[in-house]
Amino acid sequence: MLSLSAKIQDAFNEPACENNRSKDAEARKKGCSKPPTPGAAAGGCAFDGAKVVLQPITDVAHLVHAPLACEGNSWDNRGTASSGPMLWRTSFTTDLTELDVVMGHSERKLFKAIREINEAYAPPAIFVYATCVTALIGDDIEAVCKRAAEKFGLPVVPIDAPGFVGSKNLGNKLAGEALLDHVIGTVEPDDAGPRDINILGEFNLSGEFWLVRPLLDKLGIRVRACIPGDARYLDIATAHRAQAAMMVCSTALINLARKMEERWDIPFFEGSFYGVTDTSEALRQIAELVVKKGAEPELISRTEALIAAEEAKAWRRLEAYRPRLQGKRVLLNTGGVKSWSIVHALTELGMEIVGTSIKKSTVDDRERIKQILKNENHMYETMTPRELYSSLAEQNADIMLSGGRTQFIALKAKIPWLDINQERHHAYAGYEGMVELARQIDLAIHNPIWEQVREPAPWEEPLAGQERSGEESASILNLCGKTARHVGEC
Ligand code: SF4
Secondary structure: OOOHHHHHHHHHOOOOOHHHHOOOHHHHHHOOOOOOOOOOOOOOEHHHHHHHHHOOEOOOEEEEOOOHHHHHHHOOOOOEOOOOOOHHHOOEEOOOOHHHHHHOOHHHHHHHHHHHHHHHHOOOOEEEEOOHHHHHOOOOHHHHHHHHHHHHOOOEEEEOOOHHHOEHHHHHHHHHHHHHHHOOOOOOOOOOOOOEEEEEEEOOEOOHHHHOHHHHHHOOOEEEEEEEOOEOHHHHHOHHHOOEEEEOOHHHHHHHHHHHHHHHOOOEEEOOOOOHHHHHHHHHHHHHHHHHOOOOOHHHHHHHHHHHHHHHHHHHHHOOOHHHHOOOEEEEEOOOOHHHHHHHHHHHOOOEEEEEEOOOOOHHHHHHHHHHHOOHHHEEOOOOHHHHHHHHHHOOOOEEEEOHHHHHHHHHOOOOEEEOOOOOOOOOOHHHHHHHHHHHHHHHHOOOHHHHHHOOOHHHOOOOOOOOOHHHHHHHHHHHOOOHHHHOOO
């Protein structure tokens, strides 16, 4: 098994990643993820990234080997949903203290915690996360996990992604490596079929994958494992017997997709479930891949029939929103796959994109945006909050779609805002999700509150019938300052 530093080099050298392919060997060595900026509140550490990818495995006990704060920082910061087990919602930590570190008790404490979890919850597996403190003091979590697995007869999986090794995105990839090293391929399924697929990089945010799964069910396509959204340990352990895979989020788990293709001959494609056309395209590609791998050829025509019926239904429902959204101007501040798939979905509604960020987008993502937008000036790498604020006014935007961190920029500019990142409360995937997205944008833009918010505040205008005399106004000015400019400072 590769050492952690070898694994990191391997992740930076990912041949399936377009960003990597466009670099020379020297640049590749340095890696693509910039280290977190000290003092910046944005972004997360590698441990956080590993947790983001693995925590949605719902029946597993996730044990963080660290002082309390690491778990506190990363626990439950995403809106993924489970259709069954709730063990993942319990927070487990070894809660190391200074005394444990100084006295060298930490490995023993970890072993004890694994025993307690096993006795109290009997989970199908326990994932143990290394963190900065436990990696720096040299705890051998791999050896402790191995010993505990033998003793208790259950998989105890070490996740070697301590925070200091890099950014959240690197942590995503190291989580994929942990699944490859310790989980996928460890159990042989007795029900493998010709229409089994994996979905990779789908997080089931607000339960949105549940809007897609019924479409696949109708086609007789079984999702062997959706990694990580609403996953079970056994699903993932048997994922190597799928016939094909779809990768939803390119930057998070591309290493997993490529290595599964290499090891178990599972071809994959990158697609999106956002927007009507992209959902149809994804279904089409899934059907084509499984047919190539031996499923019955009629699956293609059944897929086309389903697409035609579902598209017709979705367009009919979207007609109600189109006149209300046509021509409305959107500023989009998101990243990765959403930067192009949401752009595409919005243009389907007749909306105009006045800007989209491409910060976390791959070369492929950028190409797709260029094809959809035609105007490269509307793509921006990164914007400071101040630039984002002025851009909203300059571009005359009707709404901003972004994550929670930038919501106050829009609200300060008195412009409607809709959350499309991980904390969102509505599901936007598939045909149903597209209708919901249109509904939410419509509700946000046409909310009557905006008219009131944009009115001058009561103290900015004299009340009707209460006009101030020149003398009164002068005395107020005297209280606050000599000129109108100074008034604002009082
Ligand atoms: S793993 Fe390290 S960087 Fe991440 S939260 Fe813990 S101490 Fe902080």
